[in-house]
Amino acid sequence: MTDSGLRVVGVSHGYAVRGQRLEVLHDVSLSVAPGELVALAGPSGSGKSTVCHLAAGFESPDAGTVALDGDACPSVADWARIASVPQQHGLLAGLSVADNIALPAYRAGLDAALLDERLAGLAEALDLGAFTRRAVTETSLGEQQRTAVARALVLSPRLVVLDEPTGHQDDDHVEQVIGVLVGAARAGSGVLVASHDERVWAVADRVVRLEDGRVVTDAAT
Incomplete structure (x- = not known):
């Protein structure tokens, strides 16, 4: 594993469900170096989203x-260090597309x-230019997902954690999302993407596959 970037070492994690303990992750270790795009693969229920929550600092x-550059991942959002795109997107309904992107x-x-330069570049790259002044609630799920991706990238963070960021996209927009993620990695961000999409796996530097909460493969593509 690398000394800088994201390091997940020997992580086990679970939840209380109806009075019983459900163990989700079992001794999981993985890393994401600066400038590296790592895809998390595996069937539904394998633990991908839980890894994303831990990497983003939403849970301990x-x-x-779980550490970034040797320090524990912050529990308070610092989008210049760690930015995230959760499955539910986490956008603010009272703001426009542009203001949601610019909030960090x-x-x-x-x-x-x-900021204006970055907004313009992300809006063009993610086909959001026609919607930036529109209330985010007046856009489609695909547009909202791309807004969340743009928001995650606006500060060029050390680490970007994305959970199924192409799930609401058609083929053309999948390629756009993948393009900005590859670009973010080339610019120096570490990028961790949980995805079922083989097109994401194909551009990743490495694919980490989970099954039943365990890492079964961690291999370069």
């Missing part, structure tokens, strides 16, 4: 460690000219 593991940049105090 029951056992093992507003909080970080990003220079207005640089």
Whole structure:
């Protein structure tokens, strides 16, 4: 494993379900280096989303460690370090598409000219230019998903964690999403993508496959 980037080491994790303990992950280890795109593959229920939650800092593991550049992943959102695209997207209904994308940049105090440049570039790359002033609730699920991807990339974070980011896209828009993720990795971000889509696996530097909460393969493509 790399010394920098994301390191998940010996992680086990579970949840209480109707008074019983459901163990989801069992001694999972994986890494994502800066500039690397790693795909998480595996059947539904294999633990991909739980790995994403832990990597993004939404939860802390029951056992093992999850760290970014040697430090524990923050529980308070720091989108310049770790940005995420959850399956439910997490957009703010009262804001426009543009304001949802820009929200991490507003909080970080990003220079207005640089923000405008990044917004324009992401909107063009993800086919959102015609919708940026529209309320996000007035857009399709596919457009909302691409908005969430743009929001995750607006600060060029150290790590981007995405859970099924192509699930609501047609073929052309799948290629656009994949293109911006490859671009983010080439620009130096670590990118962790949970996906059933073989097109995502094909562009990944490595594919980590989970089954029953365990890593069964971790191989370069």
